[in-house]
Amino acid sequence: xxxxxxxxxxxxxSPEIVKQTIRVLDKVAEKYGHTFNYTDAAMGGEAxxxxxxxxxxxxxxxxxxxxxxxLGAVGGPKWEGLPGEQRPEKGLLRLRAGMGLYSNNxxxxxWPQLAPASPLKPEIVAQGIDFIIVRELIGGVYFxxxxxxxxxxxxxxxxxxxxYSEHEIERIGxxxxxxxxxxxxxxxxxxxxxVLDTSRLxxxxxxxxxxxxxxxxxxxxxxxxxxxxxxxxxxxxxxIVTENMFGDILSDEASMITGSIGMxxxxxxxxxxxxxxEPIHGSAPDIAGRDIVNPTACILSAAMMxxxxxxxxxEADAIENAVNKVLDKGLRTADNMSEGCTCLGCxxxxxxxxxxx
Amino acid sequence: xxxxxxxxxxxxxSPEIVKQTIRVLDKVAEKYGHTFNYTDAAMGGEAxxxxxxxxxxxxxxxxxxxxxxxLGAVGGPKWEGLPGEQRPEKGLLRLRAGMGLYSNNxxxxxWPQLAPASPLKPEIVAQGIDFIIVRELIGGVYFxxxxxxxxxxxxxxxxxxxxYSEHEIERIGxxxxxxxxxxxxxxxxxxxxxVLDTSRLxxxxxxxxxxxxxxxxxxxxxxxxxxxxxxxxxxxxxxIVTENMFGDILSDEASMITGSIGMxxxxxxxxxxxxxxEPIHGSAPDIAGRDIVNPTACILSAAMMxxxxxxxxxEADAIENAVNKVLDKGLRTADNMSEGCTCLGCxxxxxxxxxxx
Ligand SMILES: CC(C)[C@H](C(=O)O)[C@@H](O)C(=O)O
Ligand SMILES: CC(C)[C@H](C(=O)O)[C@@H](O)C(=O)O
Numbered sequence: 273x274x275x276x277x278x279x280x281x282x283x284x285x286s287p288e289i290v291k292q293t294i295r296v297l298d299k300v301a302e303k304y305g306h307t308f309n310y311t312d313a314a315m316g317g318e319a320x321x322x323x324x325x326x327x328x329x330x331x332x333x334x335x336x337x338x339x340x341x342x343l344g345a346v347g348g349p350k351w352e353g354l355p356g357e358q359r360p361e362k363g364l365l366r367l368r369a370g371m372g373l374y375s376n377n378x379x380x381x382x383w384p385q386l387a388p389a390s391p392l393k394p395e396i397v398a399q400g401i402d403f404i405i406v407r408e409l410i411g412g413v414y415f416x417x418x419x420x421x422x423x424x425x426x427x428x429x430x431x432x433x434x435x436y437s438e439h440e441i442e443r444i445g446x447x448x449x450x451x452x453x454x455x456x457x458x459x460x461x462x463x464x465x466x467v468l469d470t471s472r473l474x475x476x477x478x479x480x481x482x483x484x485x486x487x488x489x490x491x492x493x494x495x496x497x498x499x500x501x502x503x504x505x506x507x508x509x510x511x512i513v514t515e516n517m518f519g520d521i522l523s524d525e526a527s528m529i530t531g532s533i534g535m536x537x538x539x540x541x542x543x544x545x546x547x548x549x550e551p552i553h554g555s556a557p558d559i560a561g562r563d564i565v566n567p568t569a570c571i572l573s574a575a576m577m578x579x580x581x582x583x584x585x586x587e588a589d590a591i592e593n594a595v596n597k598v599l600d601k602g603l604r605t606a607d608n609m610s611e612g613c614t615c616l617g618c619x620x621x622x623x624x625x626x627x628x629x
Numbered sequence: 630x631x632x633x634x635x636x637x638x639x640x641x642x643s644p645e646i647v648k649q650t651i652r653v654l655d656k657v658a659e660k661y662g663h664t665f666n667y668t669d670a671a672m673g674g675e676a677x678x679x680x681x682x683x684x685x686x687x688x689x690x691x692x693x694x695x696x697x698x699x700l701g702a703v704g705g706p707k708w709e710g711l712p713g714e715q716r717p718e719k720g721l722l723r724l725r726a727g728m729g730l731y732s733n734n735x736x737x738x739x740w741p742q743l744a745p746a747s748p749l750k751p752e753i754v755a756q757g758i759d760f761i762i763v764r765e766l767i768g769g770v771y772f773x774x775x776x777x778x779x780x781x782x783x784x785x786x787x788x789x790x791x792x793y794s795e796h797e798i799e800r801i802g803x804x805x806x807x808x809x810x811x812x813x814x815x816x817x818x819x820x821x822x823x824v825l826d827t828s829r830l831x832x833x834x835x836x837x838x839x840x841x842x843x844x845x846x847x848x849x850x851x852x853x854x855x856x857x858x859x860x861x862x863x864x865x866x867x868x869i870v871t872e873n874m875f876g877d878i879l880s881d882e883a884s885m886i887t888g889s890i891g892m893x894x895x896x897x898x899x900x901x902x903x904x905x906x907e908p909i910h911g912s913a914p915d916i917a918g919r920d921i922v923n924p925t926a927c928i929l930s931a932a933m934m935x936x937x938x939x940x941x942x943x944e945a946d947a948i949e950n951a952v953n954k955v956l957d958k959g960l961r962t963a964d965n966m967s968e969g970c971t972c973l974g975c976x977x978x979x980x981x982x983x984x985x986x
Contacts (some may be wrong), residue, residue, distance in 0.1 A: 325720045356829065361823045361824070365824075381912065384889060390750075391753055391860050392750065392752055392860075393748055393749065393750055396748055413824070414824055418825065419826060420826050420830060422828075427794055427796055428794065429792060429793065430793055430797050430825075430830040431773070431790055431791065431826070431829075432791045432825045432827050433790045434770065434790070435786060435787070435788040436787055437780060438785050464874070466713075466718045467770070467874075468770065468775065469776060469777050469787040469789050470789050472777075473777060473786075474788040492818075495878055496878050499856065499878045499885075500882060500883040500884070500885040503748050503860060503886060504885050517824075518878075520852075520853045520855045521729065521853050522856070524853040524856050525859075528857040529860060543777060547749060590957075
């Protein structure tokens with residue numbers, strides 16, 4: 273097969289991980305007889321520097337013209353002082369919206385080899401951590417109206433609004449149920465229905481959908497309780513579906529309990545097969561240019577792209593198995609080091625994964 | 630001194646913990662020569678059953694007439710099917726607003742005797758967990774407009790709005806700085822300033838205040854990152870100040886890492902000294918009526934009342950020291966049991982604490 277991939281190299285240490293990921297993709301192409309064509313697209317800090325805009329239309333167009341998009345991570349201290357509209361994150365939000373990517377899939381899965389790095393007690397880790405947060409990505413307070421005005425008494429007031437309509441909830445709700453069907457068949461909808469109208473609308477849509485997925489065990493949980501349960505008993509979760517802001521908070525918490533945030537990929541999809549694939553970690557400005565950043569989450573994001581956008585399950589398995597073998601051999605990057613393991617730099621980790629494919 | 634305390638007995642297992650708390654307060658009164666007069670006020674499920682309203686004005690008036698309010702916990706399955714406005718939680722929200730309690734103080738402190746119950750690894754716990762979340766309590770999305778309407782295409786849309794004005798931020802920001810001044814002098818403001826206008830307004834107010842508290846080391850963190858850091862490295866925090874919804878989520882997460890949510894009290898204050906004191910745990914419907922619920926968080930809430938509303942520091946110390954001694958003796962309720970300890974019921978735990986005062 274021939275596939276066109278738009279590549280957003282990202283900022284700070286991001287190009288280092290993207291470079292290793294492309295080497296891995298090329299190796300897969302060679303081994304399985306595919307052709308991957310890459311088009312560079314600028315977003316975030318790079319785009320601000322080049323065009324004064326974190327995502328100019330011409331760069332978004334490159335992403336829309338591709339079969340899928342690979343992204344490292346954007347942002348860094350250099351761009352932090354800029355006003356809201358011109359910040360790197362704004363480019364990411366506009367990319368998600370511009371590509372219609374309403375479904376963000378964030379796995380929280382512990383690699384047995386890295387279990388000791390989890391901040392949780394071994395007894396809890398031993399019960400298993402393997403769940404997915406399905407986060408709504410282009411609705412809610414991220415995309416509602418934001419306004420700041422001056423009240424009559426002269427003080428300023430800001431108002432952010434959090435809108436959700438039924439079709440936005442239904443499409444992500446279905447992804448939640450369908451994801452659960454392919455796994456342990458448990459779906460938990462997380463919200464704050466004791467306070468928010470949007471949460472109550474979520475529940476009413478979810479109740480309607482529930483009838484269509486009788487094989488899925490469906491439950492509901494308040495977001496504050498969920499923040500506790502993820503730490504107390506993560507084994508209880510299979511698939512969590514939730515709105516944008518809650519998904520942001522809970523998926524970061526969930527990634528941390530795996531102890532290896534440098535290992536966690538993510539996919540963002542919309543109605544078609546074109547997706548955006550990126551590690552959940554940031555651009556790690558503090559270690560940029562030192563060839564020590566962990567490329568694995570980005571490489572695993574590419575594996576997700578092969579699986580979900582290109583239907584290449586075997587190829588995706590090949591990458592994931594390679595990562596597994598590398599871990600089995602005790603090879604680690606600095607972020608994951610533990611006693612008795614060998615510490616590799618970014619390029620050397622890329623080499624090690626390549627060698628197993 | 631003579632003090633009038635409004636007592637909200639609460640629902641399900643709550644009256645059991647309130648009963649033990651009143652015994653403790655009476656003992657303190659006797660020992661230190663005070664008089665505490667109690668007036669029962671109904672809120673939550675009890676008020677719904679009696680008056681069809683989770684907080685009728687006459688019950689709120691009782692709270693406003695008192696020197697302070699002691700609350701157990703409200704809610705339970707019995708009232709879960711009710712529409713939003715009539716649910717027990719709505720009584721709590723109206724009580725907070727009606728009393729003007731904008732500042733909710735939630736300590737996350739590990740009791741050394743209970744450290745093994747933390748879900749975190751001993752290495753992390755050993756670094757110390759002792760921070761306070763100062764949560765804004767009567768603004769933001771909890772008290773913004775909630776609306777659900779039908780769009781032109783026939784589908785429903787809900788919108789929750791999250792307003793904050795400068796004076797609301799300033800008064801809670803000051804509490805944050807002042808709380809830090811009395812402790813390790815570190816304040817972290819948690820927000821989502823890369824997305825929300827309200828967060829950007831928070832930051833601008835906090836920057837203005839910062840100049841007035843030069844002895845406090847001030848920092849800022851995004852809420853998603855904070856959800857990670859609480860699990861990864863809780864020792865970094867001294868005081869966190871944040872808006873209502875983020876405070877709800879983060880304080881529950883923080884309470885869980887202490888491993889003993891049955892031990893965590895909270896205070897809610899406004900401009901004067903009249904406050905609302907309640908455990909952060911819920912009404913534990915599953916164990917109601919069995920005399921096994923842990924009364925300690927409610928008893929420690931009463932200690933906070935003595936300290937913050939009545940200026941009775943010595944009396945508060947007496948209660949807290951009593952709890953400490955009881956733990957030292959290996960006495961526990963079922964929720965905190967560990968090997969080698971003695972398991973007590975609710976009344977027996979009340980007895981044990983009383984005996985140490
Ligand atoms: C950078 C930021 C706007 C973004 C978000 O909040 O969605 C990030 O935290 C994420 O989770 O991808
Ligand atoms: C019951 C609920 C409305 C309340 C809140 O969200 O404030 C509770 O979770 C709390 O934290 O006191």
